[in-house]
Amino acid sequence: MKAGDSYILRSVATLLFFVVNVFALYLLLRGHNLPGGGFIGGLGCALSFILLMLAFGVEAAERILRVDPVRIAVAGVSLALLSSLLPVFWSAPFLRQYNGKLTQVPLLGDVAVGTPLVFDVGVFLVVVGVTTKLIFVLARSVGGLTGLSLGERSRYAGPLETPIEHGEARPRTDGEAKP
């Protein structure tokens, strides 16, 4: 996708990017007790990056994000898995969640904290990573770029993989199994 050439769009997108992200984090943090949560927050955050992409082009948006979104998603799954596994180490069941309350925090008053938030952050990261990656790849492809940049290709594909339409060509396995 080519960068839009509207100054207004770019300025508004830059401003909205921060507003949307603050809102997304707000949704994430209050999720346990008020409407919100990791999934909604993640979608909001992903949309903010898509907004940037529409205004500045895919490559700029990827630069701003700095890491491959799939890595963000993997980090999210790992975080969720880790937070569910941790209780196992002190003989509590898998996925046990703990909740507590901090009283008299300056500016905020009573704050409820708990491990569900860690799990929710994992979900948040997965949603951000997955949504942005898919849209970025599609957008690149629409813009006539390769779906993945050259550096990424080696991460996602083996040397044997061929385009799917290449008939019945089977992967090279060298039937000669006896040495």
Place this chain on the structure above:
Amino acid sequence: MLLLLAILIPFLFVPLLWIAGTKLGARVGWLAVCAPVASTALLVLTLLNAAPGERVVWEWDWIPSLGLNLVFLVDGLSLFFGLVVSGMGVLVVIYSAGYLDDHYAFHGRFYAYLALFMGAMLGTVFAGNLLLMFVFWELTGIASFLLIGFLHTDAESRSGARMALLVTGSTGLAMLAGIVILGLAAGTHDLKALLEQPMNADGREKLNLAFVLMAVGAFGKSAQFPFHFWLPNAMRAPTPVSAYLHSATMVKLGVFLVARIFPIFSEAGLWSPLLMAVSFGTMLLGALLALLSHDLKAVLAYSTVSQLGFLIGFYGMSPSSGAQSDLLHIINHVFYKGCLFMVVGIIDHSAGTRDLRHLGGLGARLPMLAVITAIAAAAMAGLPGTTGFISKEYMLKAKFDYWGDGDFAAWYPLVMVTLASVLKVAFSLRIVWGVFGGRARPEVLADLHRPGWNLLFAPALLAAACVVFGLFPGLLGQGLTHFWTPLLHAQVQPELYLWHGITREFLLSLAIVVAGTGLYAVLAGARVNALRIPRVLAFDRLFESGVEAFPLLAKRITAALRSDRPFDAPAIVLCTFLLVVGGFLASIGPASLLPTQVNWEEIDPLRAFCVGLIAIAVVLVVVLPRWTGQLIALSIVGFLVTFYYVLFRAPDLAMTQILVEAATLLLVLLLLARFPRAAEIGEANDTRVRSWRGALGILVAAGMGIVMTLVTVAALNPRSAAPAGDYYLKSTVPLAHGTNAVNTILVDFRGFDTLLEVTVLLIATLGAVGLLMRYRRSASEYAAGPMGPAGSGIELEDPTESKPDEKGPNESR
């Protein structure tokens, strides 16, 4: 505690070695030695603390609700295998440090995999719960996959690794099924309980089925017929891996499993017939294939298959009162086969080839190696003075005893073992003579270099063990008494002697050696080099073509179902849905679903207004001519549904809906931009398409409308079961300490579902990215870069390469 440390240390070394490897390069091997040394020391301490014949259980809670805890069972059998694993680990890592020189890359990764494997092996042999054992069992398969495929740039390496993973993994699943059935029959998966409590009559009926399934797992792991073909193909791994995994330890897991479940199943009717028929058959087949192979590693691999057949079959013919001197046969095989594999690695390293047809005459250049090889080969052939001889004497004695009082095919073991032993003598001679005797080829001598002491150390030690314990078998026998295991082993173990006098075993043994030498003398020279493995026995090719048939089948099905017109895809999906759900509704009678009376006064005017707006927007989707307009109408539907959620006071749903709506709208816009301009006009002008497709469309749409209405109405009817939602609403504060029930359901009550869902999301993304990346475009297209504004379409330069589904729009332009 010592035991837990012994198992944990290799796992702790995995990340350490991986990271250290990037800094230290080949020298990381010397750091890696610490892990097996520490484990061995801890296991020896455990052994010294344990009384013989005792069964100690260590237990830590893991998933108590599933009856799955970290249970470790320490008895003679597990300690024996544990010490074999860690002791061989020490030797193999020392050997690897010499073998993996700077010609190789990724040393850290290699030793990390080795440590992972060692930890998994120790976990398997010490597991005190069958489910836990299965987890570690499969982990050894994964580590083996990584190690076989370590030289991943080599295509045969990759296919060998894949074959090993598929065979051991799928047979492992059969084993899991067997474990589950056994667990259902006995009511527990705990090994100690299973071993010591007699099974009730109800459970006995299922024993045979459970046993067959578990035996499949053992056969797969130990490369028994018909799974024997993966082991020779696994020889693509670096030689230390072959010596460690594929001769000394991992392939012995099948033997271990059979020994482990011996007390449970030895009374089962199928125990002897199945184990003996398969294993002794494999023994002969393996020995035959070993004689027909020319690659030194393939010879050793097939001879391993053969020997494993013997070890498993041995338990098959043991009386249920207990096995005798089984550990002797196992340790003997560990000694000589580990040694021979390491020797082959050295030959490969020094001479640059391991093809028996090209080797020869190395005896004068590598005298030390020749002596080591001769000793190990003598042990393999069972010549006096080595552990092989002792093992063979007791093995033949057992066979003669079985002939005397066995109840199933009494002659079978003796005949098979004798034939296999003759072949074994022949190929043992061939290895020694083929490598070290005769005349050397100049091209082999050209780049011959001597092995260093660190390469020779481990095989020399193993060969020394063969001789020392072969000459003084009493020492070995005394050592093995520490590993006496109740229920598995017979009460009285025979004492080991070197000389039994002129017995029938000795005479048969003599005859075997003579016959084997004669066989080799007949075949020697050119004739043996011309031998080939007949195509009928090349199971690996059959397996490979079977594996490759899968993508072919998938492609066929895809080709049959796929359509070039987007219209057809939803038609197929929706028609299937209509058939299944509509058929179900028709079978229960749609009239019964309709409400008996409708209370018109309860209808909220605002909601009714919203629904009316949604209906108008839906009509617009159908009526509007262009997709841009249709899309806008569709998103209006989505946002109105959001509003409808708000009216029902469901803010979470509304927020999710509005964000999903925005994201999917962008996604669809991006996708449509990919289409050529002609598609924007749509199929409206194409009269051929309008007629019957339009009719079908109306039919499907009407059918879907009716079915979905019925489903909705049915959902509104009063239900007999209490809805689950009430429980969650009530307990969200007391149990999950959160006031947002939607969120507490997601992260707490149904947290496991969410965890799996996000994992699926990630997997789906990776799949989608892979598919998108494999979308074909020509090189010139890539080179051309961005192709003008979105929606302008893409024209392929080479018309012969154009995809069929792109032809339509391009022609109509």
